[in-house]
Amino acid sequence: MEPDVLEGGFCNAPIDAAYAFRAAMNAMARPGQIETVAGAQPPGPLSVSAGVVILTLCDPETPIYLAGDHNCTQVRDWITFHTGAPMTGPADAIFALGKWSDLVPLDQYRIGTPRYPDRSATVIVEMDELSNAGETLSGPGIETATNLSLPDRQRFQQNATLYPLGLDFFLTAGDRLAALPRTTKIAGVS
Amino acid sequence: MNEYNFAYLDEQTKRMIRRAILKGLAIPGYQVPFASREMPMPYGWGTGGVQVSAAVLTPEDTFKVIDQGADDTTNAVSIRKFFEKTANVAVTEETGEASVIQTRHRIPEQVLTEDQILVYQVPIPEPLRFLEPSEVETRKMHALEEYGLMHVKLYEDISQHGAIATAYAYPVKIEGRYVMDPSPIPKFDNPKMEMAAIQLFGAGREQRIYALPPYTKVVSLDFEDFPFEASKADQVCGVCGAEDSYLDELITDDEGGRMFVCSDTDYCRTRQGNIT
Numbered sequence: 001m002e003p004d005v006l007e008g009g010f011c012n013a014p015i016d017a018a019y020a021f022r023a024a025m026n027a028m029a030r031p032g033q034i035e036t037v038a039g040a041q042p043p044g045p046l047s048v049s050a051g052v053v054i055l056t057l058c059d060p061e062t063p064i065y066l067a068g069d070h071n072c073t074q075v076r077d078w079i080t081f082h083t084g085a086p087m088t089g090p091a092d093a094i095f096a097l098g099k100w101s102d103l104v105p106l107d108q109y110r111i112g113t114p115r116y117p118d119r120s121a122t123v124i125v126e127m128d129e130l131s132n133a134g135e136t137l138s139g140p141g142i143e144t145a146t147n148l149s150l151p152d153r154q155r156f157q158q159n160a161t162l163y164p165l166g167l168d169f170f171l172t173a174g175d176r177l178a179a180l181p182r183t184t185k186i187a188g189v190s
Numbered sequence: 191m192n193e194y195n196f197a198y199l200d201e202q203t204k205r206m207i208r209r210a211i212l213k214g215l216a217i218p219g220y221q222v223p224f225a226s227r228e229m230p231m232p233y234g235w236g237t238g239g240v241q242v243s244a245a246v247l248t249p250e251d252t253f254k255v256i257d258q259g260a261d262d263t264t265n266a267v268s269i270r271k272f273f274e275k276t277a278n279v280a281v282t283e284e285t286g287e288a289s290v291i292q293t294r295h296r297i298p299e300q301v302l303t304e305d306q307i308l309v310y311q312v313p314i315p316e317p318l319r320f321l322e323p324s325e326v327e328t329r330k331m332h333a334l335e336e337y338g339l340m341h342v343k344l345y346e347d348i349s350q351h352g353a354i355a356t357a358y359a360y361p362v363k364i365e366g367r368y369v370m371d372p373s374p375i376p377k378f379d380n381p382k383m384e385m386a387a388i389q390l391f392g393a394g395r396e397q398r399i400y401a402l403p404p405y406t407k408v409v410s411l412d413f414e415d416f417p418f419e420a421s422k423a424d425q426v427c428g429v430c431g432a433e434d435s436y437l438d439e440l441i442t443d444d445e446g447g448r449m450f451v452c453s454d455t456d457y458c459r460t461r462q463g464n465i466t
Contacts, residue, residue: 014196018248029403114333118213118222141403168216181216
């Protein structure tokens with residue numbers, strides 16, 4: 001284990017995690033709203049915001065699947081040291097993390113069961129950029145409509161048809177994040 | 191140096207609650223099971239709401255607690271003091287000043303904004319529980335969207351009383367999918383649930399968390415010929431004269447004297463200040 005992986009965690013875990021969770025909750029409650037987070041300095045290719053989400057929500061009870069380039073020694077060691085979360089394959093993952101092209105297809109993740117729709121994966125999608133342009137979103141948490149740059153349309157629409165089952169997403173880029181729960185309806189580019 | 195971890199709970203517990211809150215927001219109205227902890231207060235005193243508040247609070251928040259609308263009852267005072275001590279947050283009795291409001295059985299009269307979070311204390315989160323005691327069965331009913339029994343119950347109200355007699359904990363349907371217990375708020379408050387604030391529900395003894403994102407569609411169940419009615423006592427507040435606020439009936443002597451006053455103490459006090 002490289003000594004670097006010991007760095008970059010929350011300096012004051014209870015406080016940093018409280019602010020980070022508020023941002024993550026606001027994002028999940030208001031799909032399309034972009035929040036800025038801080039507190040983590042994870043090794044590349046992990047973004048600050050994905051690192052913050054992992055430090056805030058992951059622990060030994062949440063198996064993580066790392067897709068593509070994110071499945072590297074530095075990232076694995078950093079997550080293991082700071083959260084204790086075990087690494088796993090997509091079928092058992094509570095959280096999945098990676099670039100969109102590495103994360104698909106989506107049908108490899110757990111979407112919950114009719115009795116327990118909450119037992120579904122949360123997918124953290126690392127993006128180059130995040131902006132309020134592109135696909136038009138509507139649904140719970142959105143007063144009328146909003147826009148968000150999504151990496152895909154059809155797959156998210158497909159996911160929404162599974163409701164109340166389905167996956168929930170965090171979209172992360174740099175120190176910014178947004179969320180897309182299964183309830184959000186996605187129309188075309190406006 | 192405070193002898194408690196920030197907001198009392200340990201970090202792993204908060205992560206578990208936070209994950210449940212996020213899934214709750216992603217599936218509005220669905221009751222997410224969580225590993226409720228013992229809190230330094232008895233079940234029935236808001237342990238679910240307290241755990242949700244502990245997981246949500248940040249040091250910058252201003253916290254308000256109401257019990258049946260009042261800031262100065264035992265339950266409200268003790269929970270407010272609990273978080274003053276364990277989270278060192280600012281507290282207030284003014285609805286507009288608060289960023290997180292924990293409530294027992296009321297929604298404040300003042301319209302809540304996007305910057306606020308409303309945390310409900312819930313005794314029985316399962317709206318079907320008094321109709322079907324088995325958790326296995328009610329879970330299946332939610333999975334199959336089988337809510338006929340609830341309509342039968344409302345129909346029996348009509349056949350017995352001539353109207354839907356359910357006055358509090360009036361069942362609602364969320365986004366056309368899950369039937370949800372709004373906690374024992376008066377049905378007067380039901381229409382307020384389509385609001386700009388985030389609403390979180392915590393049931394400590396029953397180990398359930400559920401949530402409503404802002405602007406989620408909340409429909410009170412009813413029939414075409416017996417539509418839902420947000421009723422209140424047909425009086426005005428005896429102190430501030432409000433006609434639009436939910437009223438409590440107080441017995442003032444042992445000779446039948448009574449008066450109606452606002453149940454929302456902050457609303458009533460603010461109005462009194464504006465009058466004088």
